Amino acid sequence: MAAVTLSEVRKAYGNVAVIHGIDLAVNSGEFLVLVGPSGCGKSTLLRMIAGLEEITDGTIAIGDRIVNDLPASQRNLSMVFQSYALYPHMSVRKNLAFGLVNLRMPRDEIDRRVAEAARILRIEELLERKPRQLSGGQKQRVAIGRAIVREPQLFLFDEPLSNLDAELRVQMRVELASLYNRLGTTMIYVTHDQVEAMTMATRIVVLNKGRIEQVGTPYELYNAPANLFVATFIGSPKMNVLAGTAAGGRAEIAGLGMLDLPGGISADGQISIGVRPEQVVIGAGDLTVSGTITLVEYLGSEVFLYVRLNSGDTLLVQAPGQSQYKIHDSITLGINSKEAHYFNGMGLRLG
Amino acid sequence: MTEATITPAMLSTAEVARAYREAKAKRAKRAALLKHVFLIVTSLIMIYPLLWMLASSLKPDNQIFGDLGLWPREFQWQNYWAGWNALPVSFTTFFWNSTVVTVLSVIGNVISCSFAAYAFARLEFSGKTIWFALMMMTLMIPYHVVLIPQYLLFLNLGWVDTYLPLIVPRFLAGDAFFIFLMIQFFRQLPRELDEAAMIDGCSPFKIYWAIIMPLSLPAMATAAIFSFIWTWEDFLGPLVYLNDMEDYTVPLALRSFISSDGVSQYGPMFAMSILSILPIILFFVIFQRLIIRGIAMSGLK
Amino acid sequence: MLRFFRRNFAGYAFLSPWLIGFFLLAIGPILASLYLSFTKYNVVRPPQWIGLDNYFYMFQMDQRFWKALQVTFSFVVISVPLKLIFALGVAMALDKGIRAIGWYRALFYLPSILGGSIAVAILWRQLFNYDGVINSILRLFGGDGPYWLSDPKYSLWTLIVLAIWQFGSPMLIFLAGLRAIPQELYEAAEIDAAGPVRKFFAITVPLLAPVIFFNLVLQMIEAFKSFSGAFIISGGTGAPLDSLLFFTVYLYNEAFSFLRMGYASALAWVLLLIIALFTAIAFWTSKYWVHYENERG
Ligand SMILES: Nc1ncnc2c1ncn2[C@@H]1O[C@H](COP(=O)(O)OP(=O)(O)O)[C@@H](O)[C@H]1O
Numbered sequence: 021m022a023a024v025t026l027s028e029v030r031k032a033y034g035n036v037a038v039i040h041g042i043d044l045a046v047n048s049g050e051f052l053v054l055v056g057p058s059g060c061g062k063s064t065l066l067r068m069i070a071g072l073e074e075i076t077d078g079t080i081a082i083g084d085r086i087v088n089d090l091p092a093s094q095r096n097l098s099m100v101f102q103s104y105a106l107y108p109h110m111s112v113r114k115n116l117a118f119g120l121v122n123l124r125m126p127r128d129e130i131d132r133r134v135a136e137a138a139r140i141l142r143i144e145e146l147l148e149r150k151p152r153q154l155s156g157g158q159k160q161r162v163a164i165g166r167a168i169v170r171e172p173q174l175f176l177f178d179e180p181l182s183n184l185d186a187e188l189r190v191q192m193r194v195e196l197a198s199l200y201n202r203l204g205t206t207m208i209y210v211t212h213d214q215v216e217a218m219t220m221a222t223r224i225v226v227l228n229k230g231r232i233e234q235v236g237t238p239y240e241l242y243n244a245p246a247n248l249f250v251a252t253f254i255g256s257p258k259m260n261v262l263a264g265t266a267a268g269g270r271a272e273i274a275g276l277g278m279l280d281l282p283g284g285i286s287a288d289g290q291i292s293i294g295v296r297p298e299q300v301v302i303g304a305g306d307l308t309v310s311g312t313i314t315l316v317e318y319l320g321s322e323v324f325l326y327v328r329l330n331s332g333d334t335l336l337v338q339a340p341g342q343s344q345y346k347i348h349d350s351i352t353l354g355i356n357s358k359e360a361h362y363f364n365g366m367g368l369r370l371g
Numbered sequence: 372m373t374e375a376t377i378t379p380a381m382l383s384t385a386e387v388a389r390a391y392r393e394a395k396a397k398r399a400k401r402a403a404l405l406k407h408v409f410l411i412v413t414s415l416i417m418i419y420p421l422l423w424m425l426a427s428s429l430k431p432d433n434q435i436f437g438d439l440g441l442w443p444r445e446f447q448w449q450n451y452w453a454g455w456n457a458l459p460v461s462f463t464t465f466f467w468n469s470t471v472v473t474v475l476s477v478i479g480n481v482i483s484c485s486f487a488a489y490a491f492a493r494l495e496f497s498g499k500t501i502w503f504a505l506m507m508m509t510l511m512i513p514y515h516v517v518l519i520p521q522y523l524l525f526l527n528l529g530w531v532d533t534y535l536p537l538i539v540p541r542f543l544a545g546d547a548f549f550i551f552l553m554i555q556f557f558r559q560l561p562r563e564l565d566e567a568a569m570i571d572g573c574s575p576f577k578i579y580w581a582i583i584m585p586l587s588l589p590a591m592a593t594a595a596i597f598s599f600i601w602t603w604e605d606f607l608g609p610l611v612y613l614n615d616m617e618d619y620t621v622p623l624a625l626r627s628f629i630s631s632d633g634v635s636q637y638g639p640m641f642a643m644s645i646l647s648i649l650p651i652i653l654f655f656v657i658f659q660r661l662i663i664r665g666i667a668m669s670g671l672k
Numbered sequence: 673m674l675r676f677f678r679r680n681f682a683g684y685a686f687l688s689p690w691l692i693g694f695f696l697l698a699i700g701p702i703l704a705s706l707y708l709s710f711t712k713y714n715v716v717r718p719p720q721w722i723g724l725d726n727y728f729y730m731f732q733m734d735q736r737f738w739k740a741l742q743v744t745f746s747f748v749v750i751s752v753p754l755k756l757i758f759a760l761g762v763a764m765a766l767d768k769g770i771r772a773i774g775w776y777r778a779l780f781y782l783p784s785i786l787g788g789s790i791a792v793a794i795l796w797r798q799l800f801n802y803d804g805v806i807n808s809i810l811r812l813f814g815g816d817g818p819y820w821l822s823d824p825k826y827s828l829w830t831l832i833v834l835a836i837w838q839f840g841s842p843m844l845i846f847l848a849g850l851r852a853i854p855q856e857l858y859e860a861a862e863i864d865a866a867g868p869v870r871k872f873f874a875i876t877v878p879l880l881a882p883v884i885f886f887n888l889v890l891q892m893i894e895a896f897k898s899f900s901g902a903f904i905i906s907g908g909t910g911a912p913l914d915s916l917l918f919f920t921v922y923l924y925n926e927a928f929s930f931l932r933m934g935y936a937s938a939l940a941w942v943l944l945l946i947i948a949l950f951t952a953i954a955f956w957t958s959k960y961w962v963h964y965e966n967e968r969g
């Protein structure tokens with residue numbers, strides 16, 4: 021049974037539609053990440069699931085109960101906000117216990133749960149402090165603690181890490197992942213950061229302008245993006261995209277030459293050919309092109325080369341960390357037709 | 372080491388720059404001094420009348436007029452005692468009456484205005500924008516325009532010569548200024564707090580009570596202080612609704628001093644005037660930070 | 673239906689005290705006053721419909737109505753600009769982290785808080801007495817002060833001075849406005865060799881325009897509404913020779929001294945319309961001289 025089922029869910033603010041009919045089934049126990057550029061409607065979708073935002077149309081079910089008209093507190097879920105939203109006037113202990121007290125839970129059960137959460141999140145010494153006496157990472161822990169004491173059947177996270185600095189973000193990412201492994205509860209996690217999505221998700225939903233572009237495991241999204249948007253959104257640095265014209269099993273790439281399309285891909289007319297930086301070979305390939313290096317980014321384990329081709333396109337290439345390329349060097353690159361991704365004129369994946 | 376040397380020419384440029392800087396600092400200092408002189412003189416002029424009233428409250432009647440001095444030659448403390456009992460009813464009653472009216476008004480104002488402000492700032496309901504606009508419009512309505520029908524209403528209810536016409540409207544969020552002040556404050560609180568509380572199982576009332584109120588104590592205090600001051604000073608309301616001297620509030624009683632046929636009791640009159648504004652001054656001294664922030668925040672009055 | 677009810681219930685529940693007050697004590701009375709303004713009503717006998725007679729009488733016969741208008745307008749037109757100029761001047765002197773600013777601010781604001789009190793009105797009466805403090809000071813400088821309170825030529829000035837004395841709250845608002853002007857603008861102007869006057873008119877005034885506008889509207893409404901000072905200083909009647917007959921004082925006397933409730937209601941409506949008109953004019957002209965920063969074009 022699905023943990024959460026959305027069907028034909030829509031949202032409009034006044035006349036402005038921001039969510040255009042979302043269908044989605046969240047499996048029980050999975051870590052589902054909603055990812056997409058800023059303003060695409062991720063938070064809105066999450067908040068509709070939480071019950072903080074009214075649904076304009078469609079239905080949302082949690083478990084087998086339709087929750088369209090159920091208040092947030094009765095949906096048996098917890099939410100962690102980007103700003104943490106800790107109650108500033110309550111101690112950490114009160115923050116954690118607040119929801120449980122509202123449920124009229126017995127005192128000793130509340131104490132037990134608070135202690136347990138504090139132990140898991142290692143915030144035991146902070147229990148008597150006020151939120152303003154905590155660092156960003158500690159606040160984040162308390163916010164997560166407040167979510168887990170309720171032992172809900174569903175966790176919602178809205179960009180919980182984006183207020184943290186880079187180092188802490190990586191650390192919290194690991195902790196969240198291990199928390200997920202420990203609890204095994206269904207989680208829906210919103211982020212605009214595709215690295216977060218790739219590293220934590222069991223499944224990713226890519227959202228764009230209020231529509232789902234693709235749903236799949238990180239592996240599927242990376243290796244078989246359903247369209248150009250997903251292809252360029254997932255993966256860092258970005259996939260290279262070249263324009264071409266296909267006819268008779270071959271594609272002519274403007275200004276560069278002909279590439280044989282791999283078996284199973286048949287197309288005519290405008291297509292786009294996508295090649296990830298690590299899939300561009302240095303040296304000859306099915307299609308061999310030459311160009312000049314315009315920028316070298318040295319990252320230690322690898323080097324990224326920005327190569328300006330004779331056609332005017334720029335290709336981003338990943339080379340081994342030991343390679344000694346310099347700016348203005350000439351270089352020969354190859355693209356292998358089996359490793360490229362092909363998209364039709366509408367931007368949809370071919371094959 | 373570089374080869375650079377400091378030439379005499381460079382030295383003199385540095386000199387000039389330093390002299391310029393010093394001259395500028397000097398000018399700034401002189402300007403600041405002038406400013407202080409201006410401000411000190413102005414503030415002395417501002418408070419002189421109050422100090423003069425204080426001094427006069429301690430002078431014998433024949434030394435009050437024409438005497439600009441702020442230090443009584445002899446302290447006539449009995450002005451206070453005389454003033455307290457100068458009218459047929461003692462000021463004990465007037466102060467008690469004022470206290471009752473003011474305390475109840477303050478409570479009513481804070482509760483009812485914070486309710487309305489919470490609705491406007493935090494809750495969604497249809498017609499909100501229209502109600503909000505109407506609420507803002509009432510800021511403009513002079514009390515005089517509603518005075519007569521209100522008077523007739525209260526007359527029919529048999530409330531004239533009671534404190535009800537002065538207190539009940541306060542429980543109906545009669546002063547939009549306070550609503551506006553609180554809305555401004557509530558809007559500064561992050562909305563995610565309400566949402567977190569909703570998920571934590573709070574009803575709208577519980578959110579108001581357990582989250583918004585505790586976090587808005589400064590705004591509530593500001594509203595309470597202003598409401599205290601204005602109710603305490605209110606003259607027109609008591610003038611219209613209270614006819615029996617037993618019921619008078621302090622400002623009405625003070626007016627009886629000047630209308631009680633020319634008997635010259637200036638010392639006692641000033642003594643009571645001083646006592647009548649003493650609570651306000653005390654409040655102001657204690658809470659001036661809140662008051663001044665409140666003005667800047669709401670931008671009103 | 674259920675959904676509609678639930679969506680609105682909490683909001684209206686919290687709003688209900690205000691709503692009751694709004695209908696019973698604001699809108700209701702305003703409409704009642706409109707009705708009463710077409711009647712003759714002395715509380716004892718039921719209101720008697722007389723159509724527009726109150727208004728005809730007011731505009732065509734009632735000398736005191738015109739006098740009250742003239743007094744009130746003079747008061748507004750003189751006291752409001754003076755008060756604002758004073759408030760702005762002091763606010764500018766206080767701006768930019770002067771030492772002891774908290775003290776000054778408090779001292780300047782204190783009169784605003786006391787200004788409406790009867791105690792201060794009583795004090796004012798004595799200050800402006802013929803042998804009161806003001807004239808004593810004038811005498812120190814060799815002048816001879818007039819009979820401020822009994823000479824109709826001068827009496828209004830006592831109230832104008834009282835109004836200016838309460839410049840504290842517009843000052844605080846100006847101060848907040850001045851704080852919001854980015855310091856870099858002045859520095860840039862300084863680099864462009866602008867003097868203090870030029871800086872004032874080229875930077876301060878335009879950037880402060882919304883605040884000036886706000887203060888202007890507010891103080892104007894306040895001035896139209898002011899009552900207790902004039903009431904006390906004129907002994908409740910608008911004396912001498914109606915020179916302190918503020919509109920509000922006239923209205924009060926018509927209603928509660930002479931029990932002409934119908935006529936007083938007509939006066940109330942005229943006051944409401946005047947204030948609405950002035951506010952509207954202020955808003956309407958504001959688009960020519962007030963530019964808000966977040967506005968484009
Ligand atoms: N209360 C609101 N009123 C009107 N538009 C809104 C509101 N909240 C969000 N939007 C709009 O809806 C879109 C989606 O917002 P959101 O879900 O917050 O995006 P994000 O994916 O960055 O979380 C945005 O274009 C935003 O401007």
Ligand SMILES: [Mg+2]
Pocket residue numbers: 062063064179
């Ligand atoms: Mg968001």
